[in-house]
Amino acid sequence: MNLNGQAEFPRKLTALEIEQLNFLLPENIDVYNKYRIRIKSLYVIGQGRLGEGNYILGKIGDVPDLSYSSLPVFASGQIVYEDAKVQVTLHEEFDEQIEFSINIIAGDNVSEDSKVTGGWTYSTWKPGDKSPFTGDELRTVNIAEKKNEMLLVLSKVNHSIWLYEDAKQYNHIIPVTNFINELLRGNTSIDRTKGINMNYIFDNLNKFKDGDFVKALVQYNKQWHKVNLSKIELKPIKEKASLFSKIFRK
Template structure:
């Protein structure tokens, strides 16, 4: 039997919680391995703003400030135990704390870790399809052997793959869509105010437009480290198609 204990804080992660978090943090990628090490040094210090399976990791005497906006998503995956679906979400390290969400508070029904089945975005590398999806991922080389921007129509996700860290940074669709509209100078409310249509219209956007949207968005998302001058040169010299 695997320990379950939940409501008393601060406390160590349970074996089940730690295992679920590790599933979306592949140890063979340096960027995710770093988060494994960070998590090992932290304790569960309380619930996040959504309660239930939403919790905060921090130092034992840390104080949770729910006035601070939730940090961007760092890793995400979906797993099953028998008929129970479990979404695993880890947010970026911020203010010496890590927010995570397993959707369920009491995980005591998980008694055999080997029965957990599922997949995550963290393990993806360029050239691969996503598990449980036969459709090809659209890939856009931002800088050769450095960064690739990827789009999944099936799962309606956008992420930026970094070769050195192996991390797939998940990008918020609405914010990215807004930058695409800005780049294309589209002001028609019937289009510009419908971010849900992004993936329906994905094939209409050129590589240059999508790359320009990323550059624009990166000015607001400081966790994305990209060299704007080199990227613009890469596209302007015709090194990239479209």
């Protein structure tokens, strides 16, 4: 720290920061382990746009590029210590820079000597596992014809959505609002007078058919390119028959 109490950059990640970020990056899963190796090769070059606890990794000589909004989340989770709870978020790399956030959301300061008592991360979840969140009920939808090849997961308790890709054993974290907008588009099974009320929508996930979720993901992915679906045999979407077709089917 300098005399003004501000962090001096560039600097290496601290041992505690590496430990906290590695919590999101299981070494036995290739896609996460590559990221684990990547972040250790970079330096903390400055703070991000969110201030304290939000930093940018990059190369020595570079400065944080804050001209664009945060990149999609690569991995996220919480670490529970004896006297604190910490939220850790790691974003996708862009132009050799990676944004990350480590924030205490409950309790006191954390040090290298603090004892970890629990925690959760999307990174280690796989089909058949219980929800990372206590008392939760997951809605899972197979997006592909092959079981678990591409599995959409919605958490009723945490109001979060992720997409498990079996080939990589990777969990893509889906931004909730954008996906829900696609899910509600043209859907008549939900009370539209409620608007985008997340509590209401996640409490009523059973009102949506699997095909609604498949269609929403396909449309969402066309705009945001979250995952490559070109080589996936998608589950067929059964469209509702129109009144006209019902009449002439008789």
